[in-house]
Amino acid sequence: MTDLPAYLRPFVLGVLEGSDVRVDRVGEIDLYRPPGTARGGAILFVHGGPGPAGLEVMPRDWPVYKGYATAAARRGLVAAVVDHSLIHGLDRLVEAADEVEAAVGVLRTDPRVDPDRVGLWFFSGAGLLAGEWLDSRPDWLRFVALSYPLLATPPGVDDLVSAADVIGNNKDLPVLLTRAGLEREELAGPVAEFVSAGGAALDIIDVPKGHHGFDMLDHTEESRAAVTKALDWAIAHLGEEPGDDTKLLVPPPARKKTTTTSTRRPAPAAKTAAKTTAPKRPAAKSAVPVQESPAPAEPAAQPQPVEPAPATPAPASAAAAGPMPLAELGAATVAAVTADTPAARVVQREHAAYDAHDLEAFLAMYSPTARILHADGAELKGRRFLREYYRARFEAGSCKTDVLQRLMLGEWVVEHVVTYDDGGTTPQLALYRVVDGLITDVEFRA
Numbered sequence: 001m002t003d004l005p006a007y008l009r010p011f012v013l014g015v016l017e018g019s020d021v022r023v024d025r026v027g028e029i030d031l032y033r034p035p036g037t038a039r040g041g042a043i044l045f046v047h048g049g050p051g052p053a054g055l056e057v058m059p060r061d062w063p064v065y066k067g068y069a070t071a072a073a074r075r076g077l078v079a080a081v082v083d084h085s086l087i088h089g090l091d092r093l094v095e096a097a098d099e100v101e102a103a104v105g106v107l108r109t110d111p112r113v114d115p116d117r118v119g120l121w122f123f124s125g126a127g128l129l130a131g132e133w134l135d136s137r138p139d140w141l142r143f144v145a146l147s148y149p150l151l152a153t154p155p156g157v158d159d160l161v162s163a164a165d166v167i168g169n170n171k172d173l174p175v176l177l178t179r180a181g182l183e184r185e186e187l188a189g190p191v192a193e194f195v196s197a198g199g200a201a202l203d204i205i206d207v208p209k210g211h212h213g214f215d216m217l218d219h220t221e222e223s224r225a226a227v228t229k230a231l232d233w234a235i236a237h238l239g240e241e242p243g244d245d246t247k248l249l250v251p252p253p254a255r256k257k258t259t260t261t262s263t264r265r266p267a268p269a270a271k272t273a274a275k276t277t278a279p280k281r282p283a284a285k286s287a288v289p290v291q292e293s294p295a296p297a298e299p300a301a302q303p304q305p306v307e308p309a310p311a312t313p314a315p316a317s318a319a320a321a322g323p324m325p326l327a328e329l330g331a332a333t334v335a336a337v338t339a340d341t342p343a344a345r346v347v348q349r350e351h352a353a354y355d356a357h358d359l360e361a362f363l364a365m366y367s368p369t370a371r372i373l374h375a376d377g378a379e380l381k382g383r384r385f386l387r388e389y390y391r392a393r394f395e396a397g398s399c400k401t402d403v404l405q406r407l408m409l410g411e412w413v414v415e416h417v418v419t420y421d422d423g424g425t426t427p428q429l430a431l432y433r434v435v436d437g438l439i440t441d442v443e444f445r446a
Contacts, residue, residue: 012215015071026106031107032072032078032080034073040238041117041235043080043119043238044100046084048127048150049125060083062216066081071231080106084103094382097132121234130163134166134173137173143233173201205229208222343413344413363383372443373443431443
């Protein structure tokens, strides 16, 4: 085993191979599904980076991530491992954030996944991607777990939202840190700051004799117990039963003995109300963000033909009325498309923050993958670029928009607006798309 590269060494849990866990490869994502057909909770395992020179095997094929995903699936969860660009270098951090966001969308739309019960588990360098999720806390996110994370962006690398800056912003979001006692010095300092900032908002599992990557390097009882405890914690916060742990080398400990700094109750199964604070981290997402939507429902039963009832004379008043007059039909249509909707309320909050020159409240209404297309063809992708674009305007106090007319249809809001930026007046059409309580796409047309 010592002749193998570190990343190809076996996972510390004795996860048995078998046909009961089905593995499907979807693009850059491997999905591990348990037996049965019932929907359940899910975990996305996010590998670290950068990888070593001469890397020949991508992380989703590393024994450690295959092991975590198989262990989770054997205990009743759908698990996913995504290959992302951070493995190629820290200069790909924003690109990796886009890819993780897209993987979340794929996982949540899997027919075996309850889209409202998903957790994210970050390893090593992927800790740099966790801040935006700690800050945004989408309604479906049941926990964030970090194992031996990198939490400080090295010099010269585009900075995302710092996990230490936002830990505790959403006090109802369970967060777990698995901490290596023999961690590298450059990682241990930021982890200590994270712990200090987290306080009671953070659960901790310590591995005193563990190195960075202990789950593939240190084949000890301590390591195996730590991994099992972390899996047990994740399963509890997804609202799942512990499942059959006899197929793991080490059974999970009794819950009362879980080594954490605080005790958290499992997140409720029902979906919580939409948050109004979301990541301050703008990740430059793909031009067409993956839309996250629940798995399709079963098709509705086709109506059966019904024998017509014997004709009876219609009342004179009804016969005289005839079909709905065109004016009434038009009024009903207008009422239907101008009624208030959840999407419209999100857009209204965005407008209120814009007019108040509150940049962070404005950005909180946008998805980390948000895309804005201006009438002149300029395109902004992700909150990072929205922040850079709008900061000067907000500081100048020149942001104001009047909405002259608004139409709503499902997740879309279409407005006729007049903007007063830069001392000028510009009439435009603005099209907003809102998904899961956040604006994902905006297009302005002059």
